[in-house]
Amino acid sequence: MNQIVAVLDFGSQYTQIIARRIRECQVHSKIYHFSTPAETLRAEGVIGIILSGGPSSVFAKDAPIPDKAIFDLGVPVLGICYGIQLMGHLLGGKVSKSSHREYGHGTLRVKSAGRLFAGLPRTLKVWNSHGDRLIALPPGFKAIGTTENSEYAAIEDRARSFFGIQFHPEVFHTERGIDIYKNFLFGVCGAKHSWTMRSFIDHAIADIRKTVGKGRVILGLSGGVDSSVAAALIHRAIGKQLTCVFVDNGLLRKGEREYVTELYAKHFHIDLRVVDASRLFLKRLKGVSEPEQKRKIIGRTFVEVFEKSLKSIGHAEFLAQGTLYPDVIESVAIGNNPAALIKTHHNVGGLPERMKLKLLEPLRELFKDEVREVGAKLGLPKEVVWRQPFPGPGLGVRVLGEISRDKLDILREADAILYQEMKDCGWYWKVWQSFCVFIPVKSVGVVGDERNYAWVIGIRVVESRDAMTADWTRLPYDLLQKISSRITNEVRGVSRVVLDISSKPPATIEWE
Numbered sequence: 001m002n003q004i005v006a007v008l009d010f011g012s013q014y015t016q017i018i019a020r021r022i023r024e025c026q027v028h029s030k031i032y033h034f035s036t037p038a039e040t041l042r043a044e045g046v047i048g049i050i051l052s053g054g055p056s057s058v059f060a061k062d063a064p065i066p067d068k069a070i071f072d073l074g075v076p077v078l079g080i081c082y083g084i085q086l087m088g089h090l091l092g093g094k095v096s097k098s099s100h101r102e103y104g105h106g107t108l109r110v111k112s113a114g115r116l117f118a119g120l121p122r123t124l125k126v127w128n129s130h131g132d133r134l135i136a137l138p139p140g141f142k143a144i145g146t147t148e149n150s151e152y153a154a155i156e157d158r159a160r161s162f163f164g165i166q167f168h169p170e171v172f173h174t175e176r177g178i179d180i181y182k183n184f185l186f187g188v189c190g191a192k193h194s195w196t197m198r199s200f201i202d203h204a205i206a207d208i209r210k211t212v213g214k215g216r217v218i219l220g221l222s223g224g225v226d227s228s229v230a231a232a233l234i235h236r237a238i239g240k241q242l243t244c245v246f247v248d249n250g251l252l253r254k255g256e257r258e259y260v261t262e263l264y265a266k267h268f269h270i271d272l273r274v275v276d277a278s279r280l281f282l283k284r285l286k287g288v289s290e291p292e293q294k295r296k297i298i299g300r301t302f303v304e305v306f307e308k309s310l311k312s313i314g315h316a317e318f319l320a321q322g323t324l325y326p327d328v329i330e331s332v333a334i335g336n337n338p339a340a341l342i343k344t345h346h347n348v349g350g351l352p353e354r355m356k357l358k359l360l361e362p363l364r365e366l367f368k369d370e371v372r373e374v375g376a377k378l379g380l381p382k383e384v385v386w387r388q389p390f391p392g393p394g395l396g397v398r399v400l401g402e403i404s405r406d407k408l409d410i411l412r413e414a415d416a417i418l419y420q421e422m423k424d425c426g427w428y429w430k431v432w433q434s435f436c437v438f439i440p441v442k443s444v445g446v447v448g449d450e451r452n453y454a455w456v457i458g459i460r461v462v463e464s465r466d467a468m469t470a471d472w473t474r475l476p477y478d479l480l481q482k483i484s485s486r487i488t489n490e491v492r493g494v495s496r497v498v499l500d501i502s503s504k505p506p507a508t509i510e511w512e
Helices: 013-022 038-042 069-070 082-090 176-187 195-212 225-241 256-266 278-285 291-313 325-331 369-375 404-426 476-492
Strands: 004-009 028-033 046-051 079-081 094-110 124-134 140-145 149-158 162-165 217-220 243-247 272-276 318-319 358-360 433-447 452-464 471-472 495-499
Touching: 004 013, 013 028, 013 176, 038 046, 038 069, 038 358, 046 082, 046 176, 079 082, 082 094, 082 149, 082 162, 094 149, 124 149, 162 176, 195 225, 195 358, 195 369, 217 225, 217 291, 225 243, 225 369, 243 256, 243 291, 256 272, 272 291, 278 291, 318 495, 404 433, 404 452, 404 476, 433 495, 452 476, 476 495
Parallel strands: 004 028, 004 046, 046 079, 079 162, 217 243, 217 318, 243 272, 318 358, 452 495
Antiparallel strands: 094 124, 094 140, 140 149, 149 162, 433 452, 452 471
């Protein structure tokens, strides 16, 4: 846990994937704002630095520029895309605008394997995404790889262990990309395989005990993977000092309240309090159709309910949440990260000053698959660990537009049918997420000999690894037909079922 490879973020859409790839190599990665002082990195014991890509040009007036002293820390540096251009710009080379933007597949021809390409083929398919390129090397560097449009697609200063590559090894389109990272991490930085979920658990438990002391913690338990693992981890650390609160916000899946109560109170022996706030949430959401406004209303109301819960629970010092890394990435500019905000997550962004609670987020640095591994090592059952993700705002962001009880009831019934059919055939465990969406459009149908003018339900089933990217799942036609037939026959108020075949990007997994 004391070995950190720093990823300096210049606003790339791939920055978080870089961090994820490093963790796949069992090395601890941490994302820093591009302007983080070199002394801060030194103090944290950074053993290597990766300069991410980014949308800017080094020629722009507001181009993000790092502390140049990072090159004097004596640790290896790898510049990727914008990162290699920065190295050229700051270290005495020359960068020029390309005649055309190079985006998509390319071919890298390795001139000298060295340490970065050790053990790799001399020709690799790579993924490009840039408009500028290096045209003159900085002193001390030599070219070790070329592409169709760049004679300096890969460069090396062997004496200082500085490397630059114009392509993106973190994306799956780049052949043997993970091996390039392994060569940098182990062959250059001398990293050890110290980032494991067992080491994370030990570190997190010690950190929770140190942070909480003898204080009380209140946690919002939704029944999903994130809050369940957070509860199990905190309970392992401080036991009876933890009280979990399950809020029925009226936006839950069918039977969710009963499921959570049965599982956690009776089987896990966790102090669980149930609060029915469904009327309050639906009242405040009445007439609201804009997605961001709905999320913010749900988030504010969620916090208020917790405030009131404290009166019956007694004094507590901490509010715990199952916030994950992708939640933070998509919601908040991490350390003033220049990347664009995508959408607000209800449990990201801190607490109102009036609350006398400190925030405890033990999973904040983890991706979803890492959280599942932690849950399994903590002894949680498969039904919890591999339960599909459910958004914090619940069905509030799956009923498109204005929310009503009738629409929620229709969606709940349709979603229950999808869930049952996916579970019965085993597909539920094979995909990342499968759910229904209430589409506020009416369509003509036929029931018997009568005209049926009713709502449309969308089905969304995706495959993913960490929620950063996703692709729609090719379910068997017979299964899709059965799901559609059951929904249109059994759910009153539905005349048509449609299938969402969008990938992320450009779409997000959730519709709102």
